[in-house]
Amino acid sequence: MTVPAILALEDGSIFRGVAIGATGQTVGEVVFNTAMTGYQEILTDPSYAKQIVTLTYPHIGNTGVTPEDEESAQIWASGLVIRDLAMTVSNWRSQQSLPDYLRDNNIVAIAEIDTRRLTRILRDKGAQNGCIIAGDNLDEAKALEAAKGFPGLKGMDLAKEVTVSEAYSWTESTWDLEKGHTEGVDSRFHVVAYDYGVKRNILRMLVERGCKLTVVPAQTPAADVLAMNPDGIFLSNGPGDPEPCDYAIEAIKEIVATGKPVFGICLGHQLLALASGAKTMKMSTGHHGANHPVKTLADDTVMITSQNHGFAVDMDSLPETLKVTHVSLFDGTLQGIHRTDVPAFSFQGHPEASPGPRDCAPLFDHFIELMEAKSQQ
Ligand SMILES: NC(=O)CC[C@H](N)C(=O)O
Secondary structure: OOOEEEEEEOOOOEEEEEEOOOOEEEEEEEEEEOOOOOHHHHHOOHHHEOEEEEEOOOEEOOOOEOHHHOOOOOOOEOEEEOOEEOOOOOOOOOOEOHHHHHHHOOOEEEEOOOHHHHHHHHHHHOOEEEEEEEOOOOOHHHHHHHHHHOOOOOOOEOHHHHOOOOOEEEOEEEEEOOOEEEEOOOOOEEEEEEEOOOOHHHHHHHHHOOEEEEEEEOOOOHHHHHHOOOOEEEEOOOOEOOOOOHHHHHHHHHHHHOOOOEEEEOHHHHHHHHHOOOOEEEEEEEEEEEEEEEEEOOOOEEEEEEEEEEEEEOHHHOOOOEEEEEEEOOOOOEEEEEEOOOOEEEEOOOOOOOOOOOOOOHHHHHHHHHHHHHHOO
């Protein structure tokens, strides 16, 4: 039996469709993601907290879901909007269908939506706050009111909400076709990773490169991290606005001052920039997809990258100690920085992919090189 659903945007647009997840109501910032695959990794990326994701690829659900592809312990996206749900699941790794997975996780989702019309609105007007209601007796006015009532992500510190409560160690490495997820061996470096909403594949790619990982809560003071005497510190991705995360900015300032190697991804990149004296801003549509060209300024090469961010570091605000290393070829925004005075660098996109291309995996190798160089001093 089909259950009806509606999506309302703060600009007054109403879309009617069918529910493919839980019944009920959800609100958040509506953003579009252009990746053709990886809906499960997208849903479980903690950086999507308080966001409703619409996928521009029209046919979704055909490969089902598997616990092996979870990027965190739960779905963090506030909702899902798609054009067409696959009628059948066909993949040897699948353990559950997408609608069952959404219902089990109590996620409200809507299909049969004109996602091209929706994406044009988001592209032209910028990300919109929105509301999905799924169930009988749908009330458009109520959905519109809820969409308008969502305060928006600007000024919202979500890293401290999605982080873990206790520190833990992580030993799982990357996925192998024959072995599944492997365990790390021969760890050469101890890395403390700040969890602002970390994606598992980042941790796996560090383990794969010989790191022993201790993952710590977002609000862990720098002194506690330094007391563990790490070889390097990693700053994770995460949801919300980086600017209000004053505890993180403070801790990063202290850590960077020690001269220990630091690597930041996405929110971690923005926080390293803020801790170095730069400014961040809210973008209009943001970048969400798996095909974004990014130029490496050092050698004029182009990487196709995975992206998921709605804030960016303001290129005009960089202090002298920050050198630009990467720029987006879609809109010229800042994609990477390196400190000129200490071994600290960061990237705005997602080198861990998951989903997406692996062109920028060498950024992880650069972190290892910095730790190697430091250990030889
Ligand atoms: N993936 C991320 O870490 C996102 C960073 C930040 N929340 C943004 O939207 O820009």
